[in-house]
Amino acid sequence: MKKDHGHVGKKYGMVIDLDKCTGCGTCMTACAAENNVSVRKDESDKERSITWMQLYQISNGKKFPDTRYSYFPRPCMHCDEDGRGGHHPSCVSVCVASATRLDPHTGIVSQIYTRCIGCRYCQAACPFDARYFNWWDAYFPKEKGLDRYLSPDVSPRMRGVIEKCSFCHHRLMRAKNQAYAEGRREIGEHEYITACTEVCPVQAITFGDLNNPKHKVHELIQLPTAFRLLERLNTKPKVYYLSTKDWVRRLADNYRPGEFKRLSKGS
């Protein structure tokens, strides 16, 4: 696999071990709570739900007793640059009002809610369906006390704008403030991790600076079992997955017959 994070600056990224993931959904819940994600009275319309961290269930398609399931937790991939040698992820280059940008110092793709006009062109451009539109006014049911749990660090989004996973950017700000207060210029590996990383009960998610050889993620992405979603589209995601299972790896991208290279012989 081609590794293309040779920048001098930081490139925050995530590695998700699919062999460990049980599909419990804690990451989704923690993400929603941490980032003040609005809910609806009836959440059955999944095409219009907001789930920054989305959990896909995948199957090997075989009949019992060979049936196997796995899960693909899918945050925003924080793509690195466009596939044509430019410097913009697919959503950033299309945004009409410059409401989304790739931070060259962190590699995080941000969304400026108060600048977004809600044209949804970025949604059309994202192959991972990682961008969500606010079809309704923000709603945090008072009767369930949800309004009291809102995080003061994250602004709730208004109707008519796009939102998406920010790699818990406010946590980076918090960690930086703490470091400055203590007279440090750098933050440690574990000082900034996302909410989903923190809560995963099986520690399937690892977060850190992909460029920093001292960080665990830097080591993990070198593994032969590491891969990315839709790698062939050349969007250069900063979210990596690990799996020893060929059928799982096979489902991470599109392959024509004979193109997929197996990792192991028997899986």
Next chain:
Amino acid sequence: MDSPIWPEGVKRCSLTTFLILLLPCFGLLAWGGLSAVLCLWKGLNQTNMSNVFAFALWIVFDLAVIALGAGAFFTGFLTYIINRKELKNIINAAVIIGFICYSGAMAMLGIDIGQPIRGWFIYWHANIHSMLVEVSFCIGCYLIVLIIEFVPIIFENRKLNEIKPIRLIGHNLHEVMAVFAATGTFLSFFHQGSLGGMFGVLYGRPFAAREGFYIWPWTFFLFILSAIACGPCFTILCTKLTEFMSGKKLVPDNAIQTLAKISGWLLSFYIVLKIIDTLGWIYGVVPKAGLTFMDFYREGPYGVWLVVCEILICGVIPAVMLMIPRIRQNGTWLVIAGILNCTGIVINRFVFIVVTLAIPVMPFDRFWSYIPTWQEWGIGLAVLGYGVLVYALSYRYLPVFPKEKELNIIT
């Protein structure tokens, strides 16, 4: 009752008949008005758009009417720049249709964005890399050009023309119309192209993505060509419909035939390039993304039949029909060819918008479908109602067709 403001020497139906005929338009406008209020007040949850179908019916309508309205700039280009004098007999109709299409599209876009009051951010915080910014700038400017082109036609109204300053302004605007025709052509080339570029640059969606020249994907050039191929045909169709409704001959045959012939040649050129583009996509972009052509049509209602329909039935056939003089000189065949031509381009826009989004990119994702709500239909069809209303009013009170009097001598 209103005969003093009719163009000189022509006959029109009574005002009561006129208003009764326009009742369906008022109905559509009322339906659209209610839908617009609901969408602006309650939000875009009134539609069936979703996080999968970020673009839907309205964008299809937008792109379709902008392509069909291309007759305005292209006929202007042929009339004032290439100096095809016979087209002066149809240019007014082309300009009015263009104005209707572009103003309707702008109104629809205003409702389609989630935060309409931030619409000006496109201009203020413009991202120069975005094709949609180019579209917005050019459409905005071109609508102003269309208004400038429409104004002298309004000033030609019999009563308005009696007022000297208005007559002078109208006359002088006519004199400098070539400048606006050239400006309109320049702007239209870019926005028609960037509308195509909008989809060609979606490199994350192999169904729409295209290779290209420098920063412009091939769709950029194909959209320009397809628009100038169908725009004149749509102008012909509107004219023919007016002739049918009024029971009069309004435009001399040579103007219609010139447009039909040019449209036919452009459509042929476009279809050849479209076929090459499709083959290049099938054997280039698609395999590079690890897919085969048929992977896109594994499920859902949008099958290969759409490709056959777009390229063969509504592309090759009308192109051949319009190129053969004997066929295009036959009124019925000309209308059939025109309808096929316009339908093909509308299918093309539909495919690039709806089918692109319906097809999942991640292998484990599913195919999605979408049915518009009555509010979406309401706003889309209101543009039709608005168009018919403006066109009918223009025909009734303005000398849209300069040869009408000559071709229909009242005895």
